[in-house]
Amino acid sequence: MIPYNLLLLPLIAGYFILVYSVYFKYNTQRFTQNRLIFEAVFVAVIIIFTCFIIRTIVELLFPDLISQLLIFLEIVPIKKVDYLWTGVFSFVAPIIIVLLSNIIVLSIYKKTGPIKWAVDKNGDEIEKLFKKSAVEGVLLQITLKNNKVYIGFSEDIPIPQKTNYLTLTPMISGYRENDTKKLIITTDYFKVVDKYVASIDDQQTSTITLNTDVIIRQDEILTAGIYEQEIFDMFNQS
DSSP: OOOGGGGHHHHHHHHHHHHHOTTTHHHHTTOOHHHHHHHHHHHHHHHHHHHHHHHHHHHHHOTTHHHHHHHHGGGSOSOOOTTHHHHHHHHHHHHHHHHHHHHHHHHHHTTHHHHHHHHHHHOOHHHHHHHHHHHHOOOEEEEETTSEEEEEEOSSOOOTTTOSEEEEEEEEEEEEOTTTOOEEEEEEHHHHHHHHHHTSOGGGGGGOOOOOOEEEEGGGEEEEEEOOHHHHHHHTOO
16 A cells, blocks of 8 residues: 555645646636645546556556566665655656646647636636737727726736736727716827827837836726727717
């Protein structure tokens, strides 16, 4: 029977998978501490069963291989216990697999791929809305609790639960009247940017960097939705 202290190795490996794998880590950020421990234990059980199945198959196909490896590993100056190297394998192998899979996933999907999966699976409504804007380029209309309104788009897909702040690149902004809640446009960022660029010499335009992004606290958002200019014009024909 495998010693209980060796069970810590697959447990640590399970925690490593959940926290450092690009496929899982964005999903586990919303987990509570107890939920994360439970998930790590569940993954550790899967690792243990997988390792013992692999060991059984190897013993059936290559009867002398396990004994030869054990004789070779006798040179390691540590106290030998039953299933020591199986426990070590259950710790090392998942870590190597996670590191290799991270390289493969990031090379194929880049960083945005796993974040998209995490938002689709565990993101809230606001995060999914900002993800839609970043992926599809649709404009968002954000109304804050102070009646300030921003209409713009998100350039980055928000990582679920990483921060309470969201970044929006505004195109126009304004406010809602207290009584009628009618939207009053006060700032056209396109015109401001055009005027700014026109006021600078042509030789300097290649080095111009404009940053009109606004940082919005997620809990300050009163309403949010997709902005369609045609629909806005229909409601404001007068």
